[in-house]
Amino acid sequence: MPDGGIGAPTKRREDLRFLTGKGRYTDDINLRGQSYCVFVRSQVAHGRIVSIDTSKAAAMPGVIQVFTGDDFAEVGSIPCGWQIHDRKGEPMLEPAHPVLARGKVRYVGDAYAAVVAETEAQARDAAEAVEAEIEELPAVIDMVKAVSDKSNLVHDEIGSNLCYDWGFVEENREATAKAIDEAYHVTTLELVNNRLIPNAMEPRVAVGDYDETNDHSTLHTTSQNPHVIRLLMGAFVLGIPEHKLRVVAPDVGGGFGSKIFHYAEEAFVTFAAKQIKRPVKWTSTRSEAFMTDAHGRDHVTKIELALDNEGHFLALRTNTYANMGAYLSTFSTSVPTYLHGTLMAGNYKTPHIYVNVKAVFTNTVPVDAYRGAGRPEATFQLERVIDKAAREMGIDPIEIRRRNFIQPDEFPYQTPVAVSYDTGNYQATMDKLIEIADLDGFEERRAASAARGKLRGLGVNCYIEACGIAPSNLVGQLGARAGLYESATVRVNATGGLVVMTGSHSHGQGHETAFPQVIASMIGIDPSMVEIVHGDTANTPMGMGTYGSRSLAVGGSAMVKATEKIIAKAKKIAAHILEASDQDIELKDGMFTVKGTDKSKAWGDITLAAYVPHNYPLESLEPGLEETAFYDPSNFTYPAGAYACEVEVDPETGQVEIASFAAADDFGNIINPLIVSGQVHGGIGQGIGQALLEQAVYDDNGQLLSGSYMDYAMPRASDVPSYVVDHSCQTPCTHNPLGVKGCGEAGAIGSPPAVVNAVIDALHRGGHTHVSHINMPLSPSRVWAAMQKS
Amino acid sequence: MTKVSMTVNGKTVSGEVEGRTLLVEFLREGLGLTGTHVGCDTSQCGACVVHVNGEATKSCTTFASLCDGAEVTTIEGMANPDGSLGKIQQAFQDHHGLQCGFCTPGMVMSAAALLKDNPKPTEAEVRHYLDGNICRCTGYHNIVKAIMAASGQDVSIAAE
Ligand code: FES
Numbered sequence: 001m002p003d004g005g006i007g008a009p010t011k012r013r014e015d016l017r018f019l020t021g022k023g024r025y026t027d028d029i030n031l032r033g034q035s036y037c038v039f040v041r042s043q044v045a046h047g048r049i050v051s052i053d054t055s056k057a058a059a060m061p062g063v064i065q066v067f068t069g070d071d072f073a074e075v076g077s078i079p080c081g082w083q084i085h086d087r088k089g090e091p092m093l094e095p096a097h098p099v100l101a102r103g104k105v106r107y108v109g110d111a112y113a114a115v116v117a118e119t120e121a122q123a124r125d126a127a128e129a130v131e132a133e134i135e136e137l138p139a140v141i142d143m144v145k146a147v148s149d150k151s152n153l154v155h156d157e158i159g160s161n162l163c164y165d166w167g168f169v170e171e172n173r174e175a176t177a178k179a180i181d182e183a184y185h186v187t188t189l190e191l192v193n194n195r196l197i198p199n200a201m202e203p204r205v206a207v208g209d210y211d212e213t214n215d216h217s218t219l220h221t222t223s224q225n226p227h228v229i230r231l232l233m234g235a236f237v238l239g240i241p242e243h244k245l246r247v248v249a250p251d252v253g254g255g256f257g258s259k260i261f262h263y264a265e266e267a268f269v270t271f272a273a274k275q276i277k278r279p280v281k282w283t284s285t286r287s288e289a290f291m292t293d294a295h296g297r298d299h300v301t302k303i304e305l306a307l308d309n310e311g312h313f314l315a316l317r318t319n320t321y322a323n324m325g326a327y328l329s330t331f332s333t334s335v336p337t338y339l340h341g342t343l344m345a346g347n348y349k350t351p352h353i354y355v356n357v358k359a360v361f362t363n364t365v366p367v368d369a370y371r372g373a374g375r376p377e378a379t380f381q382l383e384r385v386i387d388k389a390a391r392e393m394g395i396d397p398i399e400i401r402r403r404n405f406i407q408p409d410e411f412p413y414q415t416p417v418a419v420s421y422d423t424g425n426y427q428a429t430m431d432k433l434i435e436i437a438d439l440d441g442f443e444e445r446r447a448a449s450a451a452r453g454k455l456r457g458l459g460v461n462c463y464i465e466a467c468g469i470a471p472s473n474l475v476g477q478l479g480a481r482a483g484l485y486e487s488a489t490v491r492v493n494a495t496g497g498l499v500v501m502t503g504s505h506s507h508g509q510g511h512e513t514a515f516p517q518v519i520a521s522m523i524g525i526d527p528s529m530v531e532i533v534h535g536d537t538a539n540t541p542m543g544m545g546t547y548g549s550r551s552l553a554v555g556g557s558a559m560v561k562a563t564e565k566i567i568a569k570a571k572k573i574a575a576h577i578l579e580a581s582d583q584d585i586e587l588k589d590g591m592f593t594v595k596g597t598d599k600s601k602a603w604g605d606i607t608l609a610a611y612v613p614h615n616y617p618l619e620s621l622e623p624g625l626e627e628t629a630f631y632d633p634s635n636f637t638y639p640a641g642a643y644a645c646e647v648e649v650d651p652e653t654g655q656v657e658i659a660s661f662a663a664a665d666d667f668g669n670i671i672n673p674l675i676v677s678g679q680v681h682g683g684i685g686q687g688i689g690q691a692l693l694e695q696a697v698y699d700d701n702g703q704l705l706s707g708s709y710m711d712y713a714m715p716r717a718s719d720v721p722s723y724v725v726d727h728s729c730q731t732p733c734t735h736n737p738l739g740v741k742g743c744g745e746a747g748a749i750g751s752p753p754a755v756v757n758a759v760i761d762a763l764h765r766g767g768h769t770h771v772s773h774i775n776m777p778l779s780p781s782r783v784w785a786a787m788q789k790s
Numbered sequence: 791m792t793k794v795s796m797t798v799n800g801k802t803v804s805g806e807v808e809g810r811t812l813l814v815e816f817l818r819e820g821l822g823l824t825g826t827h828v829g830c831d832t833s834q835c836g837a838c839v840v841h842v843n844g845e846a847t848k849s850c851t852t853f854a855s856l857c858d859g860a861e862v863t864t865i866e867g868m869a870n871p872d873g874s875l876g877k878i879q880q881a882f883q884d885h886h887g888l889q890c891g892f893c894t895p896g897m898v899m900s901a902a903a904l905l906k907d908n909p910k911p912t913e914a915e916v917r918h919y920l921d922g923n924i925c926r927c928t929g930y931h932n933i934v935k936a937i938m939a940a941s942g943q944d945v946s947i948a949a950e
């Protein structure tokens with residue numbers, strides 16, 4: 001086995017360019033003859049466009065062209081990627097989403113005009129000279145009110161602010177209600193899953209380019225999935241066939257979901273470049289990013305958990321209002337439904353579960369997937385209501401969870417919410433957590449905190465997530481308008497090096513380091529012989545990109561399949577040269593050997609023969625060594641784990657400090673533990689941000705009050721502790737070739753309930769036993785106010 | 791337009807700038823040094839940190855014209871003379887202190903400024919010092935670890 005294969009904590013090779021300033025992000029791209037574009041954005045949340053006068057702007061220095069919605073009259077609507085059917089089987093309401101607003105503006109930041117000029121400064125100056133008369137309408141902000149209000153509609157033409165009313169699983173509805181009505185005990189919790197702004201540190205950028213001689217368009221964009229953008233924008237919006245459109249997503253500075261979606265700005269620069277026959281560049285400012293990047297979460301929920309007298313779960317019902325914002329972003333409709341409802345069983349055996357979700361249009365920026373996407377919302381409410389139930393019934397919170405766990409011998413486990421978990425061992429991750437978090441020492445630490453006048457609390461919870469959403473035919477039945485396979489082309493060069501062209505995309509996940517580790521182990525060569533190409537539709541096979549912790553589980557599996565084909569063919573070549581049957585050829589440590597003999601050939605001899613086929617079975621085998629595979633998983637993967645947080649609350653101020661945080665995860669097999677730990681750290685950091693700091697706030701008029709880093713509290717280094725993470729509990733996934741499950745979102749899913757559970761615990765230990773819940777973010781003022789009530 | 795000259799990463803450079811041209815624009819657009827990033831417009835994120843006359847400076851809120859005659863160091867100037875990673879850069883790679891890499895140049899430049907003034911900082915001092923640098927990817931754990939390691943202090947390897 002070579003060094004640095006599967007399981008090695010290999011340092012990342014991509015770091016060399018990032019650490020020396022040689023990364024190539026989209027904003028680093030400047031094309032010859034490039035022009036600059038600035039959007040004119042609505043300052044009101046809801047308004048009727050009476051008139052737009054661009055004449056003054058058009059006459060400003062350096063201005064090339066000013067565009068309004070009328071220029072896009074012949075252009076398609078930005079599509080939504082998932083059609084939900086409501087409780088009665090009717091399709092969701094799906095209003096048009098124009099590239100530039102026409103008729104009405106629907107959120108603060110909705111673009112209704114754009115200026116293209118020689119320099120960015122000129123475009124900015126001219127954008128200010130665009131004169132629009134916009135008749136302001138009352139803003140639709142409150143989701144619950146919006147559902148019944150027919151007099152004020154975000155989209156007049158669809159007749160309602162309710163996008164869909166979804167029941168899952170609708171057949172469970174009555175049995176769940178009956179079990180709740182008859183139960184020994186029912187715990188009810190109303191909560192808000194706070195609206196978040198993803199805030200990848202690289203703002204979005206798009207550069208459109210057009211080659212007149214070939215009628216060929218290119219878009220450079222900050223995307224997690226260039227092929228998806230090419231398909232959506234080409235086929236649905238601009239009407240450009242794929243072979244005339246190239247989408248490149250080079251180094252991308254973080255995504256967290258917010259760079260999955262097809263945004264209007266991408267279509268704009270591609271369209272405008274063709275109109276003016278010059279490259280057009282748009283770089284988002286951070287202020288624009290706050291207003292226009294799709295936000296995350298924003299659920300208002302009531303959850304009820306029914307239990308018997310021993311704390312066994314009998315039934316679970318949850319009713320949620322989910323904010324869609326003003327338009328349906330690419331995967332917005334799937335997040336509160338199939339990425340949320342399917343997870344409501346958590347790690348537990350609950351016989352009856354019913355989920356109702358009402359998705360609502362409001363005059364706010366679209367809401368879509370943000371790290372975890374639906375699964376944090378499911379986990380938060382479930383793990384909070386369990387904690388509350390444990391307290392009400394006087395059962396230890398760890399014990400009540402253990403009592404309801406799906407046991408290791410019960411897999412595969414069919415939940416009442418459609419999915420079937422393949423493997424898991426929730427007792428094991430809980431045991432591991434107790435060890436790594438040193439929960440036995442909690443009492444001592446609590447006493448020490450108390451001596452310093454602080455209330456210390458402990459929060460423990462579990463989570464399960466579903467990664468690598470699939471299979472395509474099933475999700476198609478559920479309304480997905482795309483396949484969810486992944487692809488890889490493995491090209492072996494004559495002298496033995498390999499290039500893997502993957503349809504997935506790295507924007508921090510380290511594919512360039514981890515993927516070669518897999519191939520190195522399969523062939524028995526050094527990982528430095530393998531290079532990864534991603535991010536360009538011109539040189540990678542059609543793939544669905546990176547989100548939902550799918551790269552390794554789905555994209556890695558495609559790479560394994562392609563490499564298996566390579567090995568099978570190479571064995572045939574070796575068999576010919578070694579004059580043996582290919583059944584008798586073994587590949588180990590980069591050597592092909594005839595079983596039971598000392599006859600062998602090196603990897604490089606065979607790859608050379610493939611391209612210089614002199615001694616070669618040409619009559620039965622094509623020359624060359626290059627294979628492509630598409631992998632469509634048969635099921636999701638189900639990472640799971642147990643998290644513990646200890647907090648110290650200042651009883652005078654309500655200030656919460658995270659004293660410690662521990663995570664025991666089961667990700668199945670691990671390819672690179674260094675990268676896996678990093679993913680968990682990052683997720684926990686974001687989860688702590690959600691729990692304590694972050695909140696997107698719109699006022700009643702639809703003005704975004706938290707529109708900069710001065711008002712939107714991002715977690716800083718001093719807000720978080722060092723984390724204790726462990727992923728030694730491993731139940732390999734049973735249905736993909738690597739046995740991997742995915743680790744990208746776990747931290748963000750598992751951590752918010754741990755923090756909140758810990759704060760509630762601290763308050764109870766401090767005598768504030770009336771406090772059963774505080775909505776996130778747990779700011780000092782909220783915690784302090786909760787302590788004052790009695 | 792006014793003419794400015796300064797020393798950037800040891801080389802004398804000059805160019806024409808407007809009064810409103812920011813140092814980061816001069817570096818990125820004028821000199822093609824795109825390692826320095828812009829992550830915000832309120833001087834909060836630290837993606838743009840460079841050294842001006844040895845001091846950590848947010849180049850997004852510094853006018854290029856005010857840097858006339860200054861010594862400027864950017865991330866492109868942090869490697870060893872032989873091109874290998876400098877001590878802080880190497881520690882970031884060793885401890886997986888970066889993911890997407892966007893905040894990284896600013897983090898490295900801030901770390902260098904910290905260690906110059908405080909060669910053996912405590913973990914709390916490192917975290918406090920980084921308050922002007924936002925990272926969305928790493929949860930800060932491995933950044934803090936990398937800086938502690940670069941200061942020569944013992945940190946267990948970040949693999950587990
Ligand atoms: S770019 Fe954000 S602080 Fe300078």
Ligand code: FES
Pocket residue numbers: 201253254508887888889890891892893894924925926927928
């Ligand atoms: S590594 Fe991505 S923002 Fe820090």
